[in-house]
Amino acid sequence: MTAQTGWKVLSEQKVYETNWLSVHHYECVAPTGHETIYGKVHFKQHAIGVLPVDEDGFTYLVGQDRFCFGAYSWELPEGGGPLGEAPLDAAKRELAEETNLAADHYIPLMENAHFSNSITDEVGYAFLAYGLSPCAGEPDQTEDLAVRRVHVRDVMDMMDKGEITDLFTHVMLLNAYRLANIGKLPEYIANAFLAR
Known part of the structure; x- marks a missing residue:
């Protein structure tokens, strides 16, 4: 799970992966307190x-x-x-x-x-x-x-x-x-x- 200063990660799901990258879906709480989703491409x-x-x-x-x-x-x-x-x-x-x-x-x-x-x-x-x-x-x-x-x-x-x-x-x-x-x-x- 990714450490996020000011962000609270509720859940993480890896949705795609290759030898070079992976794509992750997050349910999280923004620094404002608003619940939201976030997508991140992680590079290897x-x-x-x-x-x-x-x-x-x-x-x-x-x-x-x-x-x-x-x-x-x-x-x-x-x-x-x-x-x-x-x-x-x-x-x-x-x-x-x-x-x-x-x-x-x-x-x-x-x-x-x-x-x-x-x-x-x-x-x-x-x-x-x-x-x-x-x-x-x-x-x-x-x-x-x-x-x-x-x-x-x-x-x-x-x-x-x-x-x-x-x-x-x-x-x-x-x-x-x-x-x-x-x-x-x-x-x-x-x-x-x-x-x-």
Whole structure:
């Protein structure tokens, strides 16, 4: 049963489960004292994202068909990491799986970020990766991926034009831009985001 500060759980029923998530129905009392129902999607993995930036200020976008929206999506490398795995280890694996790249250095972009916290308990972690080199990745058998090398400023423009709809990608880019503005990124990476 989920511990809820200010919420009182009267009953819980697991109504659906896969290897990645479970859906729960609750009868509960809200902090206001009102009896209500609540539904929660519990994730068995962390959301993991990586913003790779090479020495020329380019990043790598991954294209794939996204089931939930029935649409093709261009986004930064991302996926899931088991709850018991260190998020950085999962990020290294995702980067290799989706782009065949390894990185010498990682800078955290977000930690313990809550995605859609009104209906899920999904937690996300993201990293900016640099010092890139080729490596052999082990692709996921369910993913048919395309990879594009695009300058980070052009990716920001794609985001502004609505060509990138993935929110995780938006947040990684915007947080990297913020870090560039406050001097928290290596100079050549900061210049890639800021120079016009």
